[in-house]
Amino acid sequence: MIRETLNARRLLCPLPVIRTQDKVKQLKPGDQLEVICTDPGVMQDIPAWCRINGHKVLEIRSAEYEYIIVLEVC
Amino acid sequence: MNQQKKAIALISGGLDSMLAAKTVMEQGVHVEGINFFTGFCVEGHTHAIREKDKAKPKRNNALWVAEQLGIKLHIVDVIEEYKNVLINPKHGYGANMNPCLDCKIFMVNKAKQWLVEKNFDFIITGEVIGQRPMSQRKWTMPIIAEQSGADDRLLRPLCALNLPPTLPEREGWVDREKLHSITGRSRKPQMAMAEKFGLNDYAQPAGGCCFLTDKNYSAKLVDLWQAKQTKEYELDDIMLLKVGRHIRPRPHFKLIVAREEGEGRFMEGYKREFISLKCSSHSGPLVLVDGDPSAEDLYLAASITARYGHGKNAEVVDMAITDKDGVERTIQVKPLAGETLPEGWAI
Numbered sequence: 001m002i003r004e005t006l007n008a009r010r011l012l013c014p015l016p017v018i019r020t021q022d023k024v025k026q027l028k029p030g031d032q033l034e035v036i037c038t039d040p041g042v043m044q045d046i047p048a049w050c051r052i053n054g055h056k057v058l059e060i061r062s063a064e065y066e067y068i069i070v071l072e073v074c
Numbered sequence: 075m076n077q078q079k080k081a082i083a084l085i086s087g088g089l090d091s092m093l094a095a096k097t098v099m100e101q102g103v104h105v106e107g108i109n110f111f112t113g114f115c116v117e118g119h120t121h122a123i124r125e126k127d128k129a130k131p132k133r134n135n136a137l138w139v140a141e142q143l144g145i146k147l148h149i150v151d152v153i154e155e156y157k158n159v160l161i162n163p164k165h166g167y168g169a170n171m172n173p174c175l176d177c178k179i180f181m182v183n184k185a186k187q188w189l190v191e192k193n194f195d196f197i198i199t200g201e202v203i204g205q206r207p208m209s210q211r212k213w214t215m216p217i218i219a220e221q222s223g224a225d226d227r228l229l230r231p232l233c234a235l236n237l238p239p240t241l242p243e244r245e246g247w248v249d250r251e252k253l254h255s256i257t258g259r260s261r262k263p264q265m266a267m268a269e270k271f272g273l274n275d276y277a278q279p280a281g282g283c284c285f286l287t288d289k290n291y292s293a294k295l296v297d298l299w300q301a302k303q304t305k306e307y308e309l310d311d312i313m314l315l316k317v318g319r320h321i322r323p324r325p326h327f328k329l330i331v332a333r334e335e336g337e338g339r340f341m342e343g344y345k346r347e348f349i350s351l352k353c354s355s356h357s358g359p360l361v362l363v364d365g366d367p368s369a370e371d372l373y374l375a376a377s378i379t380a381r382y383g384h385g386k387n388a389e390v391v392d393m394a395i396t397d398k399d400g401v402e403r404t405i406q407v408k409p410l411a412g413e414t415l416p417e418g419w420a421i
Contacts, residue, residue: 010343012313014111014134018151038343041134048137052147065339 003032009066013041017049020071024055027073032058037067046071079247080104081229082185083198085147086283087135089276090200090232093267095143097231098198101248105198107147108188109136110181112156113312114285135277142273152184153309160286161305165217170292172284174209175217182222189227196227196242203233204258212236232256232264285316294320297421301325301365310344314362317341320421321378327365328421329375331382346398351379354404355392358383373407380409 006023008016016037023033035046040062046069047057059070083095085107099105140147159180163173178201185197201210201218209218215237219228226241229248234240235255243250256263268276285291294315299305301322314330317337322328330348332338338360341350348362349372361379363372376393385391386409396402 014109014115014136014149015151017134017137018111018149021149045134045137048133048141049147049149052137052140052145 001030001032002027003034005034005036008035008037008039008042010038012039013045016042017045020046020049021053024053024071024073029073031073032070033073034068034070037069038065040067042067042069078102078104079196079242080106080192080194081196081198081242082189082192082194083107083145084181084185084200085109085136085139086200087137087139087277088200088283089261089264089268089273090202090205091198092139092143092200092273092276093264093271094198094200094231095139095145096271096273097253097267098229098248099143099145101252103248105143105145106194107136107140107143107145108185109147109149110152110156110184111149112159112177112284113153113309114156114160116283116285135283139276142275148188150184150188152180155184156180157307168207168287170287170289171295172286172292174206174287175214177284178209178214178218179221182218182224182228186222186224186227189224195247196229196240197224198229198231200232201230202256202258202264203236229253285312291315294421297322297328301328310347314341314344314364318362319382321415321419322421323374323378323416323419324367324371327363327367327371327375329378330362330364331379332359332361345396346400349398350396351376352394352396353380353383353385353391354394356383356385356388358385358391373405374410376405376407377410378415380407381411383409385409 006019008019016039020035050057050071055074056072058072061068081098081103083105085091095105137147159173159176163176165175168174189197203212219225229240229242232254233256234253236257239250242248298311317340318330318332320328320330332341341360341362344362348364351361359382363375367375372395380391390406390408392404393407394402394404
């Protein structure tokens with residue numbers, strides 16, 4: 001299992017979702033991806049993308065004006 | 075035993091594409107969605123930036139539709155490829171800078187490429203004859219099918235009965251009798267169909283889902299091209315057209331004035347790429363200066379900036395000017411007087 005971080009700061013939705021989708025394609029089941037964003041829209045969009053594509057959201061948190069989502073590739 | 079047929083549906087996030095996909099799914103076809111991001115999609119962007127829109131849901135409607143339908147959605151970044159569609163539209167622009175017919179041909183062509191790569195059987199769109207003045211007309215339907223290369227693998231379930239049978243209908247992959255004959259701009263047939271399917275929450279964007287159909291946005295895009303003296307753009311250019319008040323006092327520079335805190339916060343991210351201004355003696359907006367201003371131009375920019383802050387009626391205000399390297403200096407400036415900006419400055 002590897003854990004990678006994706007810097008999606010300053011990108012507006014749906015670009016953080018697209019970058020997440022593209023990164024996940026390079027990962028294997030069980031790998032984890034931490035996505036760091038500044039668009040609050042990701043709080044809905046990335047979990048929705050995970051639900052329809054069968055991936056698991058492990059953590060959602062916000063700090064200052066950043067939004068961090070950790071997902072596990074399934 | 076017949077193998078289950080597979081269709082790729084163009085999902086915009088609106089009601090029509092949702093109903094088109096649902097109509098075909100009801101016939102036992104495996105459907106997946108595809109959504110193209112051109113950089114001009116209205117989807118969420120300004121809602122995410124502007125404080126006044128905070129109450130609006132920040133969902134991506136295409137993702138939401140896919141989830142309601144229970145299908146996969148593939149979101150494809152076409153920002154670079156789309157430039158040629160916008161800059162050189164074979165079929166021209168609509169009322170504003172919207173190249174709707176070329177855009178539809180482009181998207182269906184991209185879906186066709188995807189279909190070939192993934193071994194799917196046909197394409198679904200939510201097009202309705204007469205729904206849109208430029209791209210959804212009786213005469214545009216065969217043009218889109220032909221010039222996209224999709225030909226008769228392009229099925230429009232909502233208006234199929236008004237068109238010649240396509241391959242999926244002729245081959246019996248879908249039952250033509252269960253398709254529809256909707257025409258015109260009325261939304262009533264779609265709303266009735268949504269109710270029948272139990273779909274009671276869907277997006278109904280008043281001006282469509284593309285910034286290029288917006289008169290004010292289009293004016294800013296034309297101004298950008300005129301200033302650059304070329305019809306080229308980068309993603310940051312077109313993102314910044316969505317925020318702030320744009321003022322061009324001289325042909326070689328313009329100001330982007332944050333209208334509220336949310337926009338100011340978003341624009342902070344561009345301070346390494348633009349000279350920025352902010353009043354330091356009174357509260358006021360963050361302003362980015364796009365172009366190549368002289369010292370005299372910066373004084374003018376500072377006086378314009380001052381009129382949007384709380385010091386607008388002061389004799390002079392202190393204005394911090396920060397260059398792209400982060401070096402800051404402060405000048406004193408008299409706020410630009412007058413009820414309105416000189417004619418032609420506001421874009």
